[in-house]
Amino acid sequence: MTRYKYGFKDPENYVFRLTKGLSKEIVEEISWLKMEPEWMRKFRLNAYEIFLKKNLPSWGPDLSDLNFDDIVYYVKPSDRKSSSWEDVPEYIRNTFERLGIPEAERRLLAGLSAQYESEMVYHKLKESWKKKGVIFVDTDTAVKEYPELVREYIGTVVSPSDNKFSALNSAVWSGGSFIYIPEGVSVEIPLQAYFRINSQNMGQFERTLIIAEPGSYVHYIEGCTAPIYSTYSLHSAVVEVVVKKGARVRYTTIQNWSYNVYNLVTKRAVAYDEAIVEWIDGNLGSKVTMKYPSVYMRGKGSKAELLSIAYAGKGQFQDVGAKVLHLAPYTFSRITSKSISKDGGRNSYRGLVYVDPCATKSNVSLRCDTLLLDNQSRSDTYPIIKIENSNTSLSHEASVSKIDDEQLFYLESRGLPKDEASALIVRGFIEPISKELPFEYAVELNRLIRLQLRGDIG
């Protein structure tokens, strides 16, 4: 049995596919294909110039295998975007059925979008939320239908010049979600986006923008998978979240890319007065992930909660972490990071906590726990803490543990087979994270981890 069960692939009967490689012409062609306004075309071209000047990150996993000329930057699988699964091409619909997505939509969600290669192929928000003024569309549609909103916010939280991959995404982005929650509206059930890469040497560059007006609430969930190929694919998203006064946004990711995907993502939120941002980040798949969800606490009394769980199995490197910047008084942040390494897998926690001189009476708590399942695996932590304010309260804990033989024996003596016993210990280890997920997703997370733990022979 293989530990990755979403590795099936579809034939590539695409409407349009760019040739490999990246150039100014490619960037212009993407913009032209999308019939974009001039300001967006300029945004892209400017970002492309920045991309050329920026270097790859000097730290973290080795990215030297990544060849930007060997990637296809835009693939359009279908002629239309549908709001009914009936209208989605059958083979794509079947793929999402196999992933259980329409089922989840019916049972659990206020809205769903599904991206296949470069484009959203399905998008639907339940009528009752539309009536309250909630906007949930793909970002390409948003550029056409809500240009003022997009123009006002895009690139303000994550600038194209932030890093090489934010520049790349800004130049070639396609798809992603655009969410707008009007003042005082609380979307009680989650919105979800699902991202699927199907072909090899493909680059998926979705761009997500969430704007939560004062006093509003939304929980956004994203999931992702891809087939297994011997060559790599690249997923490089940019996510920008604006959380205004007293609003709360919870952003949950269950990343389960196949083991040939480079997942290099920039995610950041800005929190204004009394706002709450929660990033819940599960990284199970991919070859290499570099992702450090961030919160810039600009408003007095704002809060950031970051929970992450990373699993690194054979050949995987999860370089993940969190960044919190306390830029106003009475701000509060709590980071909980859990990582599990097995079969030579490697995890790094890389984080930044910064407390500005003006951020008086702030509160920071940071906890990193690592579980090593064997001796070949590895885990490192690189926490940077810069506190420039003397009345900050800080707590910092870290632990490294192994699955203990006595724990295993105890559980086995109650009738649990050994693999179930270790899965149970792992489940307990990640419980602080999984209890924050909606029930069905917690079950799914536990199931995926169990699959990972078992599949080492396959």
Next chain:
Amino acid sequence: MGRGVILELKNLHTEVEQKEILKGVNLQLKRGRIYALMGPNGAGKSSLAYTIMGHPRFKVSRGEIIFNGENITNLTPSERAQRGIFLAFQYPIEISGITLFNFLRLIFNTRVDDRKSPMEFSKFLKSKLEVLDLNEKFISRYLNEGLSGGEKKKSEVLQMVIVNPELVILDEIDSGLDIDAMKIVSNTINNFFNEDKTILIITHYQRFLDYVKPDNIFVMFDGKILASGGYELIDLIEREGYETLEKRREHDEI
């Protein structure tokens, strides 16, 4: 079920890192009986319990463990548990992030064909909790984490009741219990016991045996069963200590 032999140890030798721990244990336990196993520290009582349960550190170098007529010497701990052996640990292990409730339901469903939903199980559990003077809050805590010594022992006995095994080994279940808890725990054990069950109590103290009365007493010394008999053995130990017992055995006085 008859009064047959449930467990038989035949010339059982075990090693831990090449050091011999059990040095030829012969023992027969019958269905419907309660036994006590006594002996000084280091005699091998807990080692015997671990060996019966299949702890991987205790390597059987010679001899056999026969349970219900089946040679289980090479079975895994979970296979032994599934056949009906239960060990209540002297020092129960803590597992973070797993509530006692979820764990109890999991081990119940592992042993029993009639799986219960959380709701059904909660109902089933209620009366068991009352008997042990435990509340709902107790089972929402993580498995043994941060429990007092006495609470951990109650958690072991609760697990025993839920799993409903045929053979129970209680490794110093009385240590860490105050007198009230001792009464509650022994009551639960007595209620659990019937003619189809077998209980082996490992203890240092006579006191617990006043609450759960054994039919037979074994005395262990230096990796072997030194003597077996009735209550008179306890008096002998209390009076003269294990060393004298050992010497008297050498002279065939007992």
